[in-house]
Amino acid sequence: MWQWFHRLGSPPAFYRLSETLLPWLWAVFALALGYGLYGGLVLAPTDYQQGDSFRIIYVHVPAAWMSLFVYVLMAVCGAIALVWRMKMAEVVLIAAAPIGAAYTLIALVTGSLWGKPMWGTWWVWDARLTSELILLFLYLGIIGLHGAIEDRAVAGRAVAVLALVGVVNVPIIHYSVEWWSTLHQGATVTKFDKPSIHIDMLIPLLAMALAFKLYFFSVLLVRVRAELLTRESGSRWVKSMLGSA
């Protein structure tokens, strides 16, 4: 049952699997993005309070969701890397970090752009903005630590420890910042009994969320493949593959 898992841990198998997966990922991503953008920017009705400026939600919210998702995924990779000593998990972890940081930055910038017309200011020290900013620092810490350690094996495991420490702290930081102050509007999508977002607005949002997630996995695979080629440049499978190509 666990065989597929172990096979994923082997760089050549991962490389081949990702090669077959990538075109599909890009294709579904393009479809979801196309529908999400059209639905969000054209089909969705105008908000009765915020006018057209609410449409930035189709970038802001998926990016914010992804910023958390990527961090949790990195922590899971870190746990796998430390428990099972799986090199692939380290490679995935560090390949994911800059993408997650980029999503976090996008969420911050679009939030700031959205805040200007809505709250009348670029930045408020609101709970969610602040915890997102701290999340960005956590990402930068992981990238910085990986960059500072020259030995790749050591760097991979050090980053795995840091990602685990970070993920324990993310909820604590989040709730302490929440307690500290809140000005932000409440959650609009996760209220399951009666979502306060209209269904015509919600469907493009979910499509955009799917597109963002697929984009993440596509870019992640590309980055992991590049990292694998550099790490394993001396090994036989890389030589035979590049030789035959």
Added chain:
Amino acid sequence: MTASWAAFLVVMRRDLTVAYRRRSEAVLPVLFFVLVVTLLPLGIGPEPRLLATLAPGAIWVAALLATLLSLDGIFKPDFEDGTLEQLMLAAQPLALLVSAKVTAHWLITGLPLTISAPILALLMGLPADALDTLLLCLLLGTPVLSLIGAIGVALTVGLRRGGMLVSLLVLPLYVPVLIFGAGAVDAAAMGSPVAAQVSILAALLALAATLAPLAAAGALRVSLS
């Protein structure tokens, strides 16, 4: 059990002795703490009411920075002279020895910071009612700072220039302590109850005291491999 406890005491006593032999180095964090808080009124102006509002945050931020600058002392000298490798070979669990070193670090920096804080609170014009809360919160909060900081320095101990990196790794993790520590003092200054913030600080201390030595030990094993 008793052997582990004995090892804990030996490591702690050794670190305390080393610090005592270099007394002039050991007082630097406290001096830094006092200096930062002294500079603040010079930059902002001597208005008493403004200073009193800023006092809790200013004292806490200064304590954070002073702890941060002193973190290198936990592992760096021992890494350079090879003591750390001997500790890793010891029969006792590394996490236990790490917590001994962190305890010593707190006794050298956190405790003096806490003791000197009331004087700074007077300089900043903090209401006298908030003084005991400030002491209690620093007493609970500064060990957390040492514990979390130990993870950061353990990860970077092998690096030649890890100093700035440690601040990037550690400062975001200090946010909850800052929020609840300064929040409690703020509330006390306004005469509100502070039990909630103090309880949370105590919970943070319990969490950090149990988990941080394990994480720091794991990080040391990575760094020294």
